[in-house]
Amino acid sequence: xxxxxxxxxxxxxxxxxxxxxxxxxxxxxxxxxxxxxxxxxxxxxxxxxxxxxxxxxxxxxxxxxxxxxxxxxxxxxxxxxxxxxxxxxxxxxxxxxxxxxxxxxxxxxxxxxxxxxxxxxxxxxxxxxxxxxxxxxxxxxxxxxxxxxxxx
Amino acid sequence: xxxxxxxxxxxxxxxxxxxxxxxxxxxxxxxxxxxxxxxxxxxxxxxxxxxxxxxxxxxxxxxxxxxxxxxxxxxxxxxxxxxxxxxxxxxxxxxxxxxxxxxxxxxxxxxxxxxxxxxxxxxxxxxxxxxxxxxxxxxxxxxxxxxxxxxx
Amino acid sequence: xxxxxxxxxxxxxxxxxxxxxxxxxxxxxxxxxxxxxxxxxxxxxxxxxxxxxxxxxxxxxxxxxxxxxxxxxxxxxxxxxxxxxxxxxxxxxxxxxxxxxxxxxxxxxxxxxxxxxxxxxxxxxxxxxxxxxxxxxxxxxxxxxxxxxxxx
Amino acid sequence: xxxxxxxxxxxxxxxxxxxxxxxxxxxxxxxxxxxxxxxxxxxxxxxxxxxxxxxxxxxxxxxxxxxxxxxxxxxxxxxxxxxxxxxxxxxxxxxxxxxxxxxxxxxxxxxxxxxxxxxxxxxxxxxxxxxxxxxxxxxxxxxxxxxxxxxx
Numbered sequence: 124x125x126x127x128x129x130x131x132x133x134x135x136x137x138x139x140x141x142x143x144x145x146x147x148x149x150x151x152x153x154x155x156x157x158x159x160x161x162x163x164x165x166x167x168x169x170x171x172x173x174x175x176x177x178x179x180x181x182x183x184x185x186x187x188x189x190x191x192x193x194x195x196x197x198x199x200x201x202x203x204x205x206x207x208x209x210x211x212x213x214x215x216x217x218x219x220x221x222x223x224x225x226x227x228x229x230x231x232x233x234x235x236x237x238x239x240x241x242x243x244x245x246x247x248x249x250x251x252x253x254x255x256x257x258x259x260x261x262x263x264x265x266x267x268x269x270x271x272x273x274x275x
Numbered sequence: 276x277x278x279x280x281x282x283x284x285x286x287x288x289x290x291x292x293x294x295x296x297x298x299x300x301x302x303x304x305x306x307x308x309x310x311x312x313x314x315x316x317x318x319x320x321x322x323x324x325x326x327x328x329x330x331x332x333x334x335x336x337x338x339x340x341x342x343x344x345x346x347x348x349x350x351x352x353x354x355x356x357x358x359x360x361x362x363x364x365x366x367x368x369x370x371x372x373x374x375x376x377x378x379x380x381x382x383x384x385x386x387x388x389x390x391x392x393x394x395x396x397x398x399x400x401x402x403x404x405x406x407x408x409x410x411x412x413x414x415x416x417x418x419x420x421x422x423x424x425x426x427x
Numbered sequence: 428x429x430x431x432x433x434x435x436x437x438x439x440x441x442x443x444x445x446x447x448x449x450x451x452x453x454x455x456x457x458x459x460x461x462x463x464x465x466x467x468x469x470x471x472x473x474x475x476x477x478x479x480x481x482x483x484x485x486x487x488x489x490x491x492x493x494x495x496x497x498x499x500x501x502x503x504x505x506x507x508x509x510x511x512x513x514x515x516x517x518x519x520x521x522x523x524x525x526x527x528x529x530x531x532x533x534x535x536x537x538x539x540x541x542x543x544x545x546x547x548x549x550x551x552x553x554x555x556x557x558x559x560x561x562x563x564x565x566x567x568x569x570x571x572x573x574x575x576x577x578x579x
Numbered sequence: 580x581x582x583x584x585x586x587x588x589x590x591x592x593x594x595x596x597x598x599x600x601x602x603x604x605x606x607x608x609x610x611x612x613x614x615x616x617x618x619x620x621x622x623x624x625x626x627x628x629x630x631x632x633x634x635x636x637x638x639x640x641x642x643x644x645x646x647x648x649x650x651x652x653x654x655x656x657x658x659x660x661x662x663x664x665x666x667x668x669x670x671x672x673x674x675x676x677x678x679x680x681x682x683x684x685x686x687x688x689x690x691x692x693x694x695x696x697x698x699x700x701x702x703x704x705x706x707x708x709x710x711x712x713x714x715x716x717x718x719x720x721x722x723x724x725x726x727x728x729x730x731x
Contacts, residue, residue: 141319142328145297167293170338174418176294177337177357177406182330186322189329205329206538207511207559209361209665211692211709213685215418228707229669233561234510236667236707251684251692253667253709254329255511255559257537266326266367358690359663359711361513363540363557365533380555381517385713386662388515388555403532403540405515405557407663407711409689445623446632449601471597474642478722480598481641481661481710486634490626493633509633513665519722558633570630570671 155195180250187225188237188254203256210252307347332402339377340389340406355408362404459499484554491529492541492558507560514556611651614681636706643681644693644710659712666708
């Protein structure tokens with residue numbers, strides 16, 4: 124698979140990727156075999172106890188797993204859509220840089236299962252999750268438009 | 276249980292609840308038996324296909340389930356923290372108002388399991404998930420501070 | 428949908444359904460809208476603490492959700508296969524009759540999500556879970572044979 | 580941790596572990612750091628399509644994760660009980676020897692999260708899952724008896 128790979132942290136979200144931009148997630152490796160990224164915790168990520176909201180971890184895991192799944196089938200003209208996200212919270216965080224690594228458990232023709240792990244600067248696991256994605260043929264409709272069509 | 280209840284949509288997030296504020300989530304009912312809320316989809320919630328990011332649903336479900344679990348034990352001086360969030364995505368969304376309803380499956384002394392369902396204006400399920408929470412005794416440390424302490 | 432319905436408890440497992448037979452699960456309602464069953468707890472279901480093994484609940488939930496999903500697409504000539512089973516354990520059990528009710532959360536053309544709840548004779552929830560199934564076109568291969576082919 | 584370790588396949592289930600005995604699961608390594616086992620697929624494990632029932636994988640994963648979690652706290656006099664089992668099915672199986680390896684993701688004082696992977700003889704993943712366990716103080720009641728009490 125020769126999906127694009129880079130190692131400079133960057134934010135490839137484009138105009139319609141506002142949720143990823145607000146996360147502050149920077150991508151490092153981007154391929155159908157492995158996706159990695161990082162972000163710096165700041166108060167925008169907090170829930171009322173002053174720790175990172177569980178939904179931040181779910182969001183990051185959803186992004187990196189879906190991007191990996193999408194890159195692994197893009198060469199065949201397919202898209203993917205997330206079916207289920209199961210995220211486990213391991214350690215509460217109040218600051219610092221977090222990194223995420225996503226790898227595939229299975230990449231079938233019909234569905235894919237990816238796993239992602241988020242660690243702090245000390246290398247401790249903060250959260251980990253799995254995302255099941257469905258592979259979609261070109262032109263499949265999602266919410267009334269063909270997949271990938273973002274224009275109104 | 277006489278946990279506080281209200282029926283006016285409002286945003287009770289305070290200074291440290293920035294993630295919930297960015298979601299735009301307004302709470303309607305708030306009690307240890309049931310938590311409901313609503314939000315209006317706008318481009319801030321989008322992933323690159325121009326549909327609501329799966330992490331938005333996970334985040335909303337995490338919030339309403341955790342708030343319900345917290346309210347159900349607040350009278351006993353306990354706090355809760357999320358262990359696992361399992362969210363399933365049912366229908367892609369590009370706009371409109373979404374509502375969420377969370378109810379308990381079990382509220383034990385040690386853990387609670389809550390379920391939440393998100394629907395669109397047509398009453399169709401958009402996403403649904405379950406959050407397992409751990410009940411914490413007063414003074415339990417989370418990330419180096421007693422639970423609920425948000426001051427630096 | 429006019430999938431078959433019955434209300435006499437019976438064990439419709441046939442020669443190749445040995446796992447369901449060992450569970451002792453009797454089916455009561457069988458349709459693509461709802462599947463119900465019951466079984467009597469006995470020592471065969473125990474883990475070493477002398478309570479029902481968590482895998483018994485997972486197994487029952489897998490069966491009723493998959494049967495419901497299969498019945499809901501059988502009229503279109505499709506089959507289903509389970510992708511993920513997420514079961515939560517609520518209450519330890521040492522005996523008595525348990526009942527299970529499965530209902531669909533979504534029945535799409537490509538995947539289905541079903542939910543099942545297991546209760547004891549007092550009506551208390553013992554376990555609850557969700558199963559995501561993938562719909563398969565006729566003739567799809569599973570482990571080297573077309574779906575549904577059970578002959579060696 | 581000096582939990583007991585062995586490398587001879589054996590069935591340590593005792594009189595009350597009937598569900599594990601019916602699985603046919605033989606344990607190989609048994610410690611609080613890692614649990615491994617194996618079993619030979621035969622028709623008793625089948626669902627009606629003639630493939631291994633998903634509940635078999637859930638059951639095996641529940642066993643090895645719970646045993647590992649229990650061994651990791653047995654030195655402190657604690658027990659564990661499963662809260663949630665999330666198993667993903669990767670590949671349909673009709674026969675052969677399967678092996679399972681369980682390792683901890685986190686072993687906290689209050690909860691543990693373990694992960695298990697099941698492979699076939701070709702080294703391909705067949706199923707994988709995670710089990711969240713709650714740690715219980717000595718004497719905690721489960722279904723009306725202190726944990727670990729199996730006598731009637």
